[in-house]
Amino acid sequence: MKKYSTIIFDLFDTIVNFNFNHLPAIDLKGLRSRTTSIEVFEVFRQYYPEVEFEEFYDPFIESYHEFLEIKSIEFKEFPNRDRYILMLNKMGLEPIDQKNSLIDKMVLAHMNGLASCVELPKENKRTLEYIKSREYRMGIVSNFDYAPTAYALLDKFEITNLFEEIVISGEVxxxxxxxxxxxxxMNKLNIKPGEALFVGDNYNADVAGSKALGIDAAWINRKNQSEAERDPKPDY
Structure with a gap:
């Protein structure tokens, strides 16, 4: 194995995992979903008590998918609050004096719901501590549109101090x-691409993305996807 000075990790579904069974389930239009919509709606209805959940839900979902599509094409990150601004616009709601307060509270409700689903497997923490003990430098590069929640989770699981630099898309x-x-x-760590190994679960974001810059990549292929037609191929 090539000698690296630095190992950089993706965060979600690499270091920590989502368990959406912790979210409340709703039955709507014949489908059962686990979603943060209930928590967000509880905040929303304090400002617009006349709006029913069914009127709220479609714009809630549509705004998510519209931003997801834009992000997947342009790779530009948008603050999570932009999604809720779009949602309110879709609902045709007149601005109110406290609209910014509502948007911020909806963001927090959504993020608190997501954070409640995040788990750190014990073996992952042990692995990180072992890597650190071998004197590798470590960093994180994560796609997440609300950095405070990412930092809060690292603090909650007591692993923040393992990483020299943490780069979140919501800040970049x-x-x-x-x-x-x-x-x-690379700039924050003051290293060259050839000195680092990137570890992540998403082929396009983590493997293809890092290798395009000359960084070796280790793919955590949880879904056992075929590597046959992948180009570039992961190094590990």
Missing amino acids: GWRKPKDIIFQVA
Whole structure:
């Protein structure tokens, strides 16, 4: 194995995992979903008590998918609050004096719901501590549109101090696989691409993205996807 000075990790579904069974379930239009919509609606109805959940839910989902599509094409990151601004616009609601307060509270409700689903497997923490004990430098590059929640989770699981640099797309304005976000990490760590190994679960974002900049990549292929037609191929 090539000698690296630095190992950089993706965060979600690499270091920590989502368990959406912790979210409340709703039955709507014949489908059962686990979603943060209930928590967000509880905040929303304090400002617009006349709106029913069914009127709220479609714009809630549509705004999510519209931003997801834009992000996947342009690799540009948008603050999570932009999604809720779009949602309110879709609902045709007149601005109110406290609209900014409502948006911020909806963001927090959504993020608190997501955070409640995040788990750190014990073996992952042990692995990180072992890597640190071998005197590797470590960093994180994560696609996440609300950095405070990412930092709070690292603090909650008591692993913040393992990483020299933490780069979150919500602060950079660009998402993996965009080269800019990887370059930000390289600059912060003051290393060259050949000195680092990137570890992540998403082929396009983590493997193709890092290798485009000359960083070796280890793919955590949880879904056992075929590597046969992948180009570039992961190094590990």
